[in-house]
Amino acid sequence: MSSQHTAPIIEPGHSYATVTDRISSIVLGKRTPRGWWVGLGVAICLFLLLQLAVTVLLVKGVGIWGINIPVGWGFAIVNFVWWIGIGHAGTLISAILLLLRQKWRTSINRFAEAMTLFAVSCAGMFPLLHMGRPWLFYWLTPYPNTMGTWPQFRSPLVWDVFAVSTYATVSLLFWYVGLLPDLATLRDRAKARAAQVVYGAMAMGWRGSAVHWHRYETASLLLAGLATPLVVSVHTVVSFDFAVGIIPGWHTTIFPPYFVAGAIYSGFAMVMTLAIPLRKYYKLEDFITMRHLDNMAKVMLATGLIVAYGYMMETFMAFYSGDINETYMIHNRWTGPYAVAYWSLIACNIVIPQLMWLRRVRNSVPVLFVISLIVNVGMWLERFVIVVTSLHRDFIPSSWGMYYPTKWDWFTYVGTIGLFLTLFLLFIRFLPVIAIFEMRGLVPEPGEQKKA
Amino acid sequence: MAQIFHRSTNTISRVSIYGSLLVLLVLSFALYGLSGSPYYTDVNLAKDQPVPFSHRHHAGELGIDCRYCHTSVEDSSFAGLPPTKTCMTCHSQIWTNSEMLEPVRASYRSGKSLEWVRVNALPDFVYFNHSIHINKGVGCTTCHGPIAEMALTWKANTLQMGWCTECHRQPEKYVRPRDQVFNARYEPPSKFHAVSAQGREYTDQDAMGAVLVKAYKVQSLTNCTTCHR
Numbered sequence: 001m002s003s004q005h006t007a008p009i010i011e012p013g014h015s016y017a018t019v020t021d022r023i024s025s026i027v028l029g030k031r032t033p034r035g036w037w038v039g040l041g042v043a044i045c046l047f048l049l050l051q052l053a054v055t056v057l058l059v060k061g062v063g064i065w066g067i068n069i070p071v072g073w074g075f076a077i078v079n080f081v082w083w084i085g086i087g088h089a090g091t092l093i094s095a096i097l098l099l100l101r102q103k104w105r106t107s108i109n110r111f112a113e114a115m116t117l118f119a120v121s122c123a124g125m126f127p128l129l130h131m132g133r134p135w136l137f138y139w140l141t142p143y144p145n146t147m148g149t150w151p152q153f154r155s156p157l158v159w160d161v162f163a164v165s166t167y168a169t170v171s172l173l174f175w176y177v178g179l180l181p182d183l184a185t186l187r188d189r190a191k192a193r194a195a196q197v198v199y200g201a202m203a204m205g206w207r208g209s210a211v212h213w214h215r216y217e218t219a220s221l222l223l224a225g226l227a228t229p230l231v232v233s234v235h236t237v238v239s240f241d242f243a244v245g246i247i248p249g250w251h252t253t254i255f256p257p258y259f260v261a262g263a264i265y266s267g268f269a270m271v272m273t274l275a276i277p278l279r280k281y282y283k284l285e286d287f288i289t290m291r292h293l294d295n296m297a298k299v300m301l302a303t304g305l306i307v308a309y310g311y312m313m314e315t316f317m318a319f320y321s322g323d324i325n326e327t328y329m330i331h332n333r334w335t336g337p338y339a340v341a342y343w344s345l346i347a348c349n350i351v352i353p354q355l356m357w358l359r360r361v362r363n364s365v366p367v368l369f370v371i372s373l374i375v376n377v378g379m380w381l382e383r384f385v386i387v388v389t390s391l392h393r394d395f396i397p398s399s400w401g402m403y404y405p406t407k408w409d410w411f412t413y414v415g416t417i418g419l420f421l422t423l424f425l426l427f428i429r430f431l432p433v434i435a436i437f438e439m440r441g442l443v444p445e446p447g448e449q450k451k452a
Numbered sequence: 453m454a455q456i457f458h459r460s461t462n463t464i465s466r467v468s469i470y471g472s473l474l475v476l477l478v479l480s481f482a483l484y485g486l487s488g489s490p491y492y493t494d495v496n497l498a499k500d501q502p503v504p505f506s507h508r509h510h511a512g513e514l515g516i517d518c519r520y521c522h523t524s525v526e527d528s529s530f531a532g533l534p535p536t537k538t539c540m541t542c543h544s545q546i547w548t549n550s551e552m553l554e555p556v557r558a559s560y561r562s563g564k565s566l567e568w569v570r571v572n573a574l575p576d577f578v579y580f581n582h583s584i585h586i587n588k589g590v591g592c593t594t595c596h597g598p599i600a601e602m603a604l605t606w607k608a609n610t611l612q613m614g615w616c617t618e619c620h621r622q623p624e625k626y627v628r629p630r631d632q633v634f635n636a637r638y639e640p641p642s643k644f645h646a647v648s649a650q651g652r653e654y655t656d657q658d659a660m661g662a663v664l665v666k667a668y669k670v671q672s673l674t675n676c677t678t679c680h681r
Contacts, residue, residue, distance in 0.1 A: 149613070
């Protein structure tokens with residue numbers, strides 16, 4: 001057994017009171033740390049860039065983006081899939097690891113769920129903006145209308161609407177229900193009247209009675225049960241957006257499992273990207289320990305290998321099929337105009353993450369941080385390769401074309417990162433980043449210290 | 453520790469949760485009702501015109517054929533609005549001093565068209581062609597309503613897409629014999645009223661519709677691009 005495997009998921013010496021103090025002080029502390037203000041300033045600048053990009057888009061239309069025939073999807077769909085994938089780690093951590101009784105999830109599930117919500121918010125914007133007339137988004141839902149029509153239920157794009165909106169709803173409920181006991185803690189500890197009222201209203205009258213806890217346990221188990229299939233189904237449906245089409249490079253049966261693995265891969269990379277600065281800056285190393293980083297690295301290693309298998313099978317099937325268009329698709333990825341994106345993706349997603357086999361690497365916080373950033377980039381490149389290289393050269397050479405993102409494509413993308421960071425920083429400041437009451441459950445009983 | 457909230461907060465929160473659900477529900481029903489109401493669609497609202505032209509008098513009582521004025525309806529997308537000259541074919545002879553008709557004579561003298569208030573208009577993103585409907589056995593009154601009863605013309609149907617698709621999905625329910633298309637007082641076949649088509653008498657729209665759809669090769673076109681090109 002490695003030392004990390006038995007390493008604690010909460011450092012020794014903590015009691016109920018110290019856990020509560022440490023986590024709630026981030027929210028209730030009088031002084032807002034300067035670093036937070038700097039971070040929020042940067043995030044809001046990027047968010048303003050998004051607002052500018054969206055305003056110009058709404059005034060001028062999607063023509064300001066680089067999309068055109070043959071590449072009609074471009075950045076909007078690349079970013080949509082990237083963001084929605086990132087969200088998956090939160091759901092996996094909160095639902096599947098809860099049902100599997102993996103106690104180490106406790107200290108990362110709260111902010112991972114928040115990450116899910118914010119990532120889904122960013123993701124949801126892209127298909128809506130890509131529609132060109134986002135104010136008519138409700139046409140995607142089946143409702144009695146004057147047109148006498150229903151959405152095209154045979155289209156995976158409609159399944160997507162249901163998959164993503166269900167995902168957003170369940171994630172929100174799960175996150176909020178989990179927050180209730182902590183909101184009550186904040187209400188009880190807050191000194192300022194305004195904080196008492198706001199947290200009190202949000203706590204919805206939680207008093208911590210036995211009945212409340214009983215209902216809480218039932219509700220969170222039910223929601224975990226609801227969310228578990230979503231971990232698999234949402235990105236499966238997203239992959240159908242591609243796999244149901246007949247474009248070479250999309251029309252592949254391996255897409256659903258390979259997309260789901262990729263989603264969890266990128267999600268854990270993002271959790272790590274957020275967790276490492278968070279634990280460092282707020283001195284939460286006692287709660288987010290090396291054991292957590294080690295476990296997350298292993299999950300990334302495993303899902304990364306599944307993704308690698310997916311790339312291999314795509315290549316294998318292209319040649320095995322003997323189909324001239326499929327074969328050309330792989331040739332084009334390897335040597336075509338977007339070959340740089342393809343080989344960077346292989347380096348970022350397959351080659352570099354193999355370093356995590358080494359215990360020394362898994363023990364090094366800075367290296368893990370860099371790897372997690374690289375995987376984030378790699379997973380973005382993967383979606384770029386899937387969307388753009390498949391579309392830009394399909395069956396007929398006369399209809400081939402190139403796709404070049406414009407500055408507005410970049411502004412919108414970078415802008416959503418700003419939106420994400422803004423929401424995340426506000427979350428850190430106003431809500432407990434770690435589930436206080438669940439962490440209390442991890443504090444060993446007196447005399448039990450050794451077993452922890 | 454003092455209570456943060458008054459007891460009444462419980463009631464207020466319950467009322468606001470269920471109340472907002474109720475408000476949402478009522479609001480969506482209201483919006484749905486509004487979108488189909490004459491307030492929004494102008495259906496059944498007779499519009500004032502520069503000259504109070506009466507279809508009831510001309511098409512109904514006098515029995516002038518629709519095509520006398522709407523000349524291009526059989527071979528063009530647009531049915532055509534008559535130029536003032538068409539009015540003057542009769543009104544240079546009858547009612548020549550009528551005050552009501554002064555704008556018509558003024559228009560004839562000056563060559564400046566009368567500006568009628570549009571009653572039936574489709575949005576620009578809809579492709580619509582009168583001639584194909586006429587030639588496939590869709591009568592004027594099927595869409596334009598009881599035109600022979602309209603003193604001032606009103607819009608008889610919403611012209612909303614749901615109304616279009618009702619016929620596009622099952623044309624046999626609405627199609628009539630070609631020789632009845634311009635009959636402003638046409639009645640579909642019923643137990644009390646037979647209609648002859650293709651050399652037979654019918655007392656049932658379903659039976660006649662099926663035959664006519666076949667004979668006229670009427671297709672049920674419901675692809676989006678049929679109208680949104």
